[in-house]
Amino acid sequence: MKKSNNLTSIHLEEVAGWADYHLLDSGEGKTLEKIGPYLLIRPEAQAIWQKSKPELWKQAHAMRIEESKEYGGHWNFLKPMDKTWQIAYKDLRCQLKVATSRHVGIFPEQAAHWDWMTTRVKKARKPFKMLNLFGYTGLATLAAASAGAEVTHVDSSKHALSWASYNLKLSGLADRPVRWIADDALKFAQREARRGNKYQGLVLDPPKFGRGADGQVWDFFKKMPELIDACRQILADDADFIVLTAYAISASAVITAQAVEAIAGARGSIETGELVMRDESAGHMLSHALYSRWKAD
Numbered sequence: 064m065k066k067s068n069n070l071t072s073i074h075l076e077e078v079a080g081w082a083d084y085h086l087l088d089s090g091e092g093k094t095l096e097k098i099g100p101y102l103l104i105r106p107e108a109q110a111i112w113q114k115s116k117p118e119l120w121k122q123a124h125a126m127r128i129e130e131s132k133e134y135g136g137h138w139n140f141l142k143p144m145d146k147t148w149q150i151a152y153k154d155l156r157c158q159l160k161v162a163t164s165r166h167v168g169i170f171p172e173q174a175a176h177w178d179w180m181t182t183r184v185k186k187a188r189k190p191f192k193m194l195n196l197f198g199y200t201g202l203a204t205l206a207a208a209s210a211g212a213e214v215t216h217v218d219s220s221k222h223a224l225s226w227a228s229y230n231l232k233l234s235g236l237a238d239r240p241v242r243w244i245a246d247d248a249l250k251f252a253q254r255e256a257r258r259g260n261k262y263q264g265l266v267l268d269p270p271k272f273g274r275g276a277d278g279q280v281w282d283f284f285k286k287m288p289e290l291i292d293a294c295r296q297i298l299a300d301d302a303d304f305i306v307l308t309a310y311a312i313s314a315s316a317v318i319t320a321q322a323v324e325a326i327a328g329a330r331g332s333i334e335t336g337e338l339v340m341r342d343e344s345a346g347h348m349l350s351h352a353l354y355s356r357w358k359a360d
């Protein structure tokens with residue numbers, strides 16, 4: 064089989080903080096982030112060095128404690144704070160919350176994808192249909208919709224869907240053509256393939272493990288082959304891009320690149336690598352995810 068992309072290098076996509084998001088410091092297994100007005104401490108096993116500015120950490124409003132895989136974790140509140148608040152990324156607005164999860168409603172390192180998609184959708188011929196699988200709180204959906212795409216946003220969690228649609232409203236984009244689908248991402252993609260529906264843009268942010276709307280188990284390594292096959296069938300002939308992001312899996316960006324290549328076939332070009340952010344105190348770099356982006360050229 065002809066390979067399209069002659070992949071020989073791994074790219075470090077370094078994502079800078081912005082007005083409402085700063086990775087202030089890292090070390091001793093944790094990060095200190097400023098998200099909007101609040102400073103949060105979260106566990107980060109990669110931070111194997113010492114904190115650079117220990118005094119800064121005393122200003123934290125809350126700290127996430129992970130107990131175990133089985134029992135999850137909890138937040139310790141250190142200073143008064145609202146449990147929900149809003150931040151902006153450029154023209155997009157997002158509601159955040161500290162609740163049951165260590166996640167607060169945004170993966171800031173994905174800002175690189177939002178910018179990349181926005182540029183591509185703006186330049187692309189319309190109508191431009193984008194499918195966002197495992198869409199979570201919807202920043203990719205918001206970015207694409209604001210650039211003029213018709214977006215289908217799929218997530219198995221009704222809670223995530225209502226959060227994402229709230230973010231669309233907050234961003235002043237409620238009139239944009241966005242379909243919200245509560246379904247298993249794989250089942251939905253397979254159904255779209257059977258119906259013959261096609262998309263010019265695909266965004267996939269599969270977790271390592273997850274649950275479909277009817278309790279289907281999502282396991283990255285077991286289910287990706289089927290998802291790749293379904294995505295290959297729903298990628299339009301005039302498709303413009305695919306973005307795949309993968310967190311916390313034992314693989315490399317070489318593997319995610321080949322997943323994207325299996326969807327797109329031997330055309331266009333792929334960039335693959337790691338999404339990284341530097342802390343602002345010592346400049347230590349943390350790798351947040353593997354990513355691969357295909358474009359038609």
Ligand SMILES: C[S@@+](CC[C@H](N)C(=O)[O-])C[C@H]1O[C@@H](n2cnc3c(N)ncnc32)[C@H](O)[C@@H]1O
Nearest residue numbers: 197199218219220247248270273274275281310
């Ligand atoms: C954005 S993904 C992954 C998040 C992050 N990148 C990570 O790995 O921790 C998380 C989202 O996928 C959704 N999800 C999990 N399993 C799913 C499934 N089988 N089908 C559709 N959505 C699913 C969850 O509800 C959640 O909103």
